[in-house]
Amino acid sequence: MTPGPDAFAEFSRRLDAEDMRERVRRALDSATTGPMEDPADLSRALEAADPLGEGGDRRWTVAIRDLVGAWPGRVAVATALGAALVAGLIVGRVTTHIPAPAVVAQAPPLPAYRPQPDRGLALGEITAPASAQKFREAMARYGEADFAQRAMPLLREAIAVDPRNDQAQFWLGVVLLRDGRAADAAAPLEAAARLAPADRTYKGYLLYAYLQIGALQRAQALQQELLKPR
């Protein structure tokens, strides 16, 4: 018996269905679906953690509510909080770092300098001529960009020749101050102030030096002296 066209159509449908079934299987195999869960694993984890147990966080909230629900509990909580505050303050005072006194960080302005022939003659009278010469050589650089670097060795030479040269002492202190070396500047500025006690400019720059090195007592004493009427 020869099967009819309906039989072939049915065969073809079954063939197509089997083909589709295989393609669906392959699509499912290659699809990334995500983690599957095993109830036994979950149950073990849940039983071990026991989130409804006595140690649960809800018990803490109940305990706290119970504690502050009556006056003795409230007083106890307030006392404990007060004690904690006092202890915190004490610990804070002991451990908090107190910063060092602030010092003047900025370099002082460069004083004005004008060569004074009269003063030069006078200078010549009270200081050695070689020292005066070196001082004038140093101050000849005044106004140049590298004045401090170029004048410093000449000023040192002028002082070496004659330590009584108050102007050389003062300007050496000034260039050291502007170079950020306040500790080194204090000595020549003190010498200048000692040699010419009436010169308030010398003392003003010495005050700068004291403030920068944190010599507050000396700075206060010098300030008092400067504030005194002449």
Next chain:
Amino acid sequence: MGPRPRSEVELFNALAGTADQADLDEYRTRIRKCVLWLLGRRPSGELVVGDVPDMVEEVVTRLEAHLRPPGDELTRRFAGSNEQFRRYLYRTVSSVYADTVNLRVRLRSLDAPIVTSDGDERVLGDVLDDLVEWPTAGEGLGRPDLDAGVQRALARVSERCRRWLLAFHRDGTPIKEIARQDGVRVNNVEVALTRCRGYFRLAFLDAFLAAGDERFRARVAAGSRRLSGLHAAVFRASWTERRTLAETATLLRLERDKVKTLLAEAKEQVWRALPEGGLE
């Protein structure tokens, strides 16, 4: 001091009688805590974030079914200790959580791309929808193998899902009318239909895959061995290697229409090569 918190078994037993709403709420809160504990610690948690209320209700239902014997208020109480009850509770929560995650993962698989024999790339869920002949679904009037799958899938979804799916897809009842008949909101029907369609697709997928006929495939393989030349090459590429028409055409350096014709001829030759047309 406030009243002592009630244990889980006390809450469960309270529900056997005339429990008030506070007891039920507290009972649900405890269950939710367990569900959230798992959800927050498992990588799968993000999949089921939106299912927490449903999971809680499912745990309540399962505990009722497993631990609540029929009878009066006294016999409907759980006789064991709170530790025993809690252990049941944890196991039930774990089981519901795993079922929900696994269902979500399976629903995701319906989005997998599938390449048909014609070379079209489609989503698996849409392919399954095409296989279901909704106009006659549930009536056994379509193709017997697929009808059986539809029947099995419909039997596996809930009664409400089954009723609404058939009403909407087979009978063409508007969603508004379904909502009116069941006394629910239109939005509820829309959301439920989307869910029900997913559950049905999964059930149908299982039935469809299970309906594979190993004997039929073996007979086709035997019949195909009698093919020769291009017919054998085209049938092998399609049936054995699952290539698309375009891929086969490229492989054999033929026109796509020619491959289609050759494949149809090869199918007929295989059919003729089998006794009784390969159907038995």
